[in-house]
Amino acid sequence: MANLNIDSVKTRTFDAIVIGSGASGGWAAKEFTEKGLKTLLLERGRDVVHVKDYPTTNLYPYELEHRGEMTYADKQANPIANRCYAYKEDTQHFFAKDEEHPYVQEKDFDWIRGYQVGGKSLLWARQTQRWSEYDFEGPARDGFAVDWPIRYKDIDPWYSYVERFVGIAGNKDGLYTLPDGDFLPGYPLNAVEDYFRQSVNKNFKNRHVISARCAHLSEPQPIHIEQGRVKCQHRILCQRGCPFGGYFSSNASTIPWAQKTGNLTLRPHAVVYSILYDQESGKAKGVRVIDTESLEEMEFFADVIFVNASALNTNLILLNSKSDRFPEGLGNDNGLLGKYVAFHNYTARISAEYDGLLEYRTDGRNPAGGGYIPNFRNVDRQETDFLRGWAAAFGAGRSQIRDTNGIGDTLKSALLEDSKWSNWRVHSHMMAETIPKEENRVWLDTDKTDKWGVPLLHIAVDYAEDDWQRRQDYYEQMTAMYEAAGFTNIRTSNDGRRPGNDIHEMGGVRMGHDPKTSLLNKWNQLHLCKNVYVTDGACMTSTATQNPTLTYMALTARAVDHAVKSLKNGDL
Amino acid sequence: MNVNVINRRTALRRLLYIAGGALLLPACYRQSGKATIEMTNLEIEEEQENLLAELVETIIPSSDTPGGKELLLHLFVLKMVDDCHNPEDQKAFMEGIVAFSAYAHEATGQDFMEMDADKRLAFLEAIPEVADEQVKRFYAITKRRTIQGYMNSKYVMTDLKKYELVPGRYNGYFKMT
Numbered sequence: 001m002a003n004l005n006i007d008s009v010k011t012r013t014f015d016a017i018v019i020g021s022g023a024s025g026g027w028a029a030k031e032f033t034e035k036g037l038k039t040l041l042l043e044r045g046r047d048v049v050h051v052k053d054y055p056t057t058n059l060y061p062y063e064l065e066h067r068g069e070m071t072y073a074d075k076q077a078n079p080i081a082n083r084c085y086a087y088k089e090d091t092q093h094f095f096a097k098d099e100e101h102p103y104v105q106e107k108d109f110d111w112i113r114g115y116q117v118g119g120k121s122l123l124w125a126r127q128t129q130r131w132s133e134y135d136f137e138g139p140a141r142d143g144f145a146v147d148w149p150i151r152y153k154d155i156d157p158w159y160s161y162v163e164r165f166v167g168i169a170g171n172k173d174g175l176y177t178l179p180d181g182d183f184l185p186g187y188p189l190n191a192v193e194d195y196f197r198q199s200v201n202k203n204f205k206n207r208h209v210i211s212a213r214c215a216h217l218s219e220p221q222p223i224h225i226e227q228g229r230v231k232c233q234h235r236i237l238c239q240r241g242c243p244f245g246g247y248f249s250s251n252a253s254t255i256p257w258a259q260k261t262g263n264l265t266l267r268p269h270a271v272v273y274s275i276l277y278d279q280e281s282g283k284a285k286g287v288r289v290i291d292t293e294s295l296e297e298m299e300f301f302a303d304v305i306f307v308n309a310s311a312l313n314t315n316l317i318l319l320n321s322k323s324d325r326f327p328e329g330l331g332n333d334n335g336l337l338g339k340y341v342a343f344h345n346y347t348a349r350i351s352a353e354y355d356g357l358l359e360y361r362t363d364g365r366n367p368a369g370g371g372y373i374p375n376f377r378n379v380d381r382q383e384t385d386f387l388r389g390w391a392a393a394f395g396a397g398r399s400q401i402r403d404t405n406g407i408g409d410t411l412k413s414a415l416l417e418d419s420k421w422s423n424w425r426v427h428s429h430m431m432a433e434t435i436p437k438e439e440n441r442v443w444l445d446t447d448k449t450d451k452w453g454v455p456l457l458h459i460a461v462d463y464a465e466d467d468w469q470r471r472q473d474y475y476e477q478m479t480a481m482y483e484a485a486g487f488t489n490i491r492t493s494n495d496g497r498r499p500g501n502d503i504h505e506m507g508g509v510r511m512g513h514d515p516k517t518s519l520l521n522k523w524n525q526l527h528l529c530k531n532v533y534v535t536d537g538a539c540m541t542s543t544a545t546q547n548p549t550l551t552y553m554a555l556t557a558r559a560v561d562h563a564v565k566s567l568k569n570g571d572l
Numbered sequence: 573m574n575v576n577v578i579n580r581r582t583a584l585r586r587l588l589y590i591a592g593g594a595l596l597l598p599a600c601y602r603q604s605g606k607a608t609i610e611m612t613n614l615e616i617e618e619e620q621e622n623l624l625a626e627l628v629e630t631i632i633p634s635s636d637t638p639g640g641k642e643l644l645l646h647l648f649v650l651k652m653v654d655d656c657h658n659p660e661d662q663k664a665f666m667e668g669i670v671a672f673s674a675y676a677h678e679a680t681g682q683d684f685m686e687m688d689a690d691k692r693l694a695f696l697e698a699i700p701e702v703a704d705e706q707v708k709r710f711y712a713i714t715k716r717r718t719i720q721g722y723m724n725s726k727y728v729m730t731d732l733k734k735y736e737l738v739p740g741r742y743n744g745y746f747k748m749t
Contacts, residue, residue, distance in 0.1 A: 060737060062726040071655045190744025234739045363746035364739040404719055407631050408693045412639075415632075415723060416732055421748070 009301070014040040014265065016563070017287055017302040019272050019317065022119025024536045024552040025308030026250030026258075027162070031560035032306075033263035037567075040265045040300055041258070042289060044309075045115035047268040048094075048122065050228075050251045054241030056090040064089050083501055084112045086123055091239040094122050104445060106460035110500040111312060117268055118251035119310065120503070123239045126215045126247050127547040128168050129372070129391075130159050130179045134379050135544035142378075142387050145340060145436045146512040148541045149522035152179070158554040166248040166553065167224050169232075169368060170213030178210075178374040178546075184218045186211040187368040191360040192396035192424045197371065199485040207376045207481070209394055212368040215248035215550075227253050236365045247367070269293050271452050275305060275321040275330055275532060283531045283572070284330070290452045304531045304563050304572055308556070311537030312341075312442055315508040316457045318519075318534075319444050331526035334516055338443050338508050340436035341459075342543045345390075345467045346502040347494050348430040350478045352487035354396070355423050361398045370395030375433070375545045377473065386469035390432035391545035392478065396424050426487055429495075430474045433545050434467060436507050461499050504548055506540035524559040531572045535559045609647055611654040613662050620669050623684060624649060627672075628718045630692045638727055640718055648721035649714055661713065668710020675707045 015037035018028040025041065032039040047053070061067055068089045075082045078098040087095050096113035103111055114120035133152040140147035156179070163182040171186035189197060189211055197209035216232040217224050224230075229245030229252055238247050245252035258264040269292045276299065278285040286301035307314045315338050321330035329337045370393065377389025398421045403414045440462065444455040475492045482490050499505075512518025515527035520539050526532045535556040537548060566572040607616040616624075628640030628649065640646065653665050676684040679702070680695055687695065699711050722728055729735040 058737065060726070060729060060735060061724050062729055066652065066656055067720065067724045069652075069656050072658050073655070187742060188744050193744070234742055235737065237737075359748055360744075361746050361748055363743040364741035366742045366744070404715075407696055407715070408633055409635065411719075412632050412635065415719065416728075 012299065013286075013301040014038045015302060015567075016040070016304045016306065017042065017300055018306045018308060019287065020044075020119060020308035020310060020313070020536065021117045021250055021255060021266070022114070022308065022310060022536070023121040023124070023248075023250060023549050024556045025119070025306070026121065026254035027553045027556040028306040028308055028535065028560055029258040029264055029266075030254040031557055032564070033258040033261040035560070035564045036261075036263065037564065038263050038265070039258070040267060040302065041255070042270045042272055042287070042300075043117045043119075043266070043268045044271045044292065045096075045117065045119075045268060047266070048116045048118050048241070048251055050245065050249075050256060051241070051243050054243065055093070057237070057240045057243050059090065059240075080110050081112065083110050083497070084503070086125075086239045088239075090237070091123065094239065094241075100451075102450060102456060104448075104456050104458040106458050107462045108498040109459045109461050110498045111459065111505075112500065112503045113310065113313075117255065117266065118249050121249040121549075122241055122251060124249075124503075124549060125369075125547065126238065126367075127369075127372070127393075128163075128166070128170075128213050128215050128550040129374070129546040130181055131155070131544050131546055131551055132177050132179055132379075134177065135542070135546070138388060138544070139542045142382065144387060145542050146510065146514070146517045149511050149513045149518075154522070155551070155554050155558065158558040159550065161557055162550065162553045164221075165223060166215050166253065166550075167217045167220065167229070168213055168550075169216050169218040171211050173208065173210045175208055175210070175374060177208075177376065177379050181213070183213070184221070186213070187216075187218060187366050189371055190362050190366070190396055191357045192354055192426060193371045193394065195354075195357060196394065196396070196426070196481075196485050200373075200481055203484040204481060206379075207373070209371045209373055212370060212372040212393065214368045216367040217246055218367075227257060229253065232367050234365045234367055236367060238367075271454060272309065272317050273297070273320065273452075273454055275307070275317065277321065277323040277325060277330060277529065279323065279325050282529070284529055290454070292452060295452070303567055304533070306556075306560070306563075307532065307534045307538070308536040311505045311508065311540075312457060312459065314534055314536055314538035315341075315442050316444065316454070318509060319442075320455060326528075330532065331519055331528040333528060334519075336510075336517070337519055339438050339441040340510055341440045341442060341461050341505060341507045342434045342436040342540070343461065343499050343506065344502040344504040344543060344545070345432040345434055345463065345471065346429060347463075347497055348432075348471045348474050348492065349428065349495055350475065350482065350490065350492045351425065351427045352482050352490040353423050353425055354485070354487050356486065358421075358423065361421055369393065373428075377470075377477075384469075384473060386466050386473070387435060388433040388470070389545060390430050390470050390474050392428045392430055392474065394426070394428045396426045398422050398424055426482070428478055430471065431502075431545050431547070432467065432470045432474065433543050435464075436510070436542060437464065442508060459500075461505070463499060504537070504543070506537040506543050506548060509534045509538040510541045511539050512541060523562040524555060525562075530566075531563075533559045533563060607650065609650060611650060613659070614650060614654045614666060616650060616669075621646060621650070623669070623673065624714070626685060626692070627696075627714060628721075630689065630696055631715055631718045632722050633689065637732065640722065643722065643725050643727055645718045645721040645725070648725075649717040652717045652720075653713060657713070664706065664709050665713055668706050668713075671704065671706040672710055675703055679703075 139145040170183040232246030319329040375389040624646035632640040
């Protein structure tokens with residue numbers, strides 16, 4: 001028996017444990033296994049094997065029972081998931097269902113989750129922009145949150161490292177507000193997006209419209225072919241999972257790559273209950289896991305633990321990792337764990353029409369989606385009443401006008417004929433920075449748990465007055481830019497979405513210099529428990545305006561490099 | 573052998589093909605008086621299903637290409653109303669289909685099923701102007717779902733307005749001719 005136990009502990013001991021298999025967790029697994037560490041990758045959901053487990057990927061619209069629409073019963077059962085733009089009949093199997101995964105909304109908050117191997121990397125919008133020096137300097141300059149313990153130069157080489165492997169389509173735009181990366185050829189702007197770019201250049205100083213940068217293989221390199229991925233085929237059915245591996249996901253890229261090393265143990269159906277702290281060594285020794293199928297509780301051990309469970313679940317796990325030394329959660333002496341959660345304000349839109357360039361339309365589909373307007377507000381100096389700024393998506397298109405007023409033969413021919421094309425319709429949505437605030441926070445229920453006995457998460461995160469100031473500025477500036485381009489019928493709108501629906505929740509375990517005011521150091525280690533690293537959205541000190549996933553991946557690769565070197569030096 | 577039964581069977585087979593086997597087949601093809609597809613919320617009689625078939629056929633008639641009835645758009649309408657509409661819509665639809673029959677008789681002195689194609693067309697064309705709210709609402713739901721079902725049918729997406737699953741290209745300056 002004794003031997004059996006020793007063997008059992010041995011088989012449950014690894015060099016590294018990674019919690020979560022989404023974009024950042026997949027990167028941690030890839031880096032550790034490539035560097036020769038036996039790595040356990042834990043995922044709370046089921047396995048999703050690239051291509052094999054994409055059941056809808058090749059379906060035509062008429063093969064979907066409701067042509068893509070969700071049923072009324074599903075909308076009633078899962079109102080949160082149904083408010084996500086990507087939750088449709090062909091993708092719904094990759095979203096966590098409200099009923100199965102409850103949480104407590106102290107204030108309205110849409111927590112959109114992807115509980116399977118690959119996590120939300122299967123579902124993401126694939127927009128990838130680097131942060132600039134100004135984004136990292138923001139909090140210190142403007143006096144909010146705490147100073148980032150890193151600067152652009154610290155992450156620059158890791159951005160490149162990640163970009164080369166992921167494959168990012170983009171142009172070298174030469175903007176100091178949005179640094180260029182190691183790009184594959186960018187996707188082009190269309191006639192009116194390009195026209196708007198020129199108009200903005202001509203009429204506004206320091207404002208730019210560029211091709212959106214995205215994680216698609218516009219021209220695969222040998223490193224991508226080696227992953228088994230080929231050129232993006234412009235299907236734009238990405239969230240079903242891509243049989244070409246045309247966009248980056250853990251499933252198509254980092255996880256199979258890690259598996260090829262022979263060093264990866266992937267364990268789906270494993271909900272992490274807590275991280276186990278060893279008082280004697282002053283380090284974490286492993287994790288407690290609940291197998292979601294057998295409900296069996298088990299422990300796994302490793303020298304180093306990466307927490308990549310998705311921003312709010314990472315907060316949950318750390319808060320639930322209580323010990324005599326850390327009664328309020330792992331590394332939480334200062335009581336700031338779970339606080340200063342922030343997100344992106346996506347509530348604003350602006351649309352218009354353009355009657356020029358009618359000799360053109362588009363043909364095929366653009367994987368990048370169109371244009372991107374990097375933040376130009378308060379970049380190198382404070383110039384408005386509110387702090388920080390906003391970025392915006394911009395796109396233009398034409399559609400066929402069908403007259404559906406008639407019936408009978410009239411209607412039938414109206415539906416089938418090569419009908420008239422509309423004029424150009426342009427649209428934009430805002431992606432605004434939010435300021436991390438102490439009252440925007442999450443905490444654990446003391447009583448209620450989910451079906452695996454994990455305490456429910458309370459979420460109290462809301463907009464504040466400054467969010468509406470930034471939005472007003474977006475409306476005003478974009479309107480001016482539209483007017484200068486001669487667009488007509490300009491309409492601004494508030495889409496009323498709840499926080500969380502941007503799916504960019506960040507913070508709660510922020511990085512900083514000082515253990516008194518932050519949880520993580522400049523290497524993403526818990527100040528007070530150095531062999532635990534957090535490199536998903538939870539680590540973010542501020543939010544900037546960029547889509548954040550690229551930054552999580554770069555921070556992860558950088559942190560694994562540090563962890564492996566520290567293990568070798570005997571520092572961990 | 574009843575010709576209608578054969579048609580219904582052929583139709584059912586085609587339906588299963590069209591819907592990718594997604595629709596459930598009742599235990600037997602015909603349970604007298606009942607609809608051909610299983611529904612959760614709507615209780616549709618065979619007669620009402622037949623009426624709906626003629627209605628979608630009038631909205632999108634067969635010509636040198638198939639029309640609404642052959643493409644089973646009436647079953648698509650039922651499927652969508654049954655699964656995707658809220659209970660209020662479903663109630664309106666059920667009341668509307670009854671009101672529609674009554675209104676047809678009242679307005680023309682003839683049952684909708686007895687009218688010839690031209691008369692059906694003329695009757696439907698007048699609905700938005702003259703019919704009561706119940707009939708209008710039923711007709712609006714039916715028409716919208718019929719158009720959707722038609723444009724998203726395998727036939728139209730394969731043979732008439734080809735849907736490209738894998739375009740493999742993007743041209744932002746496509747010159748109009």
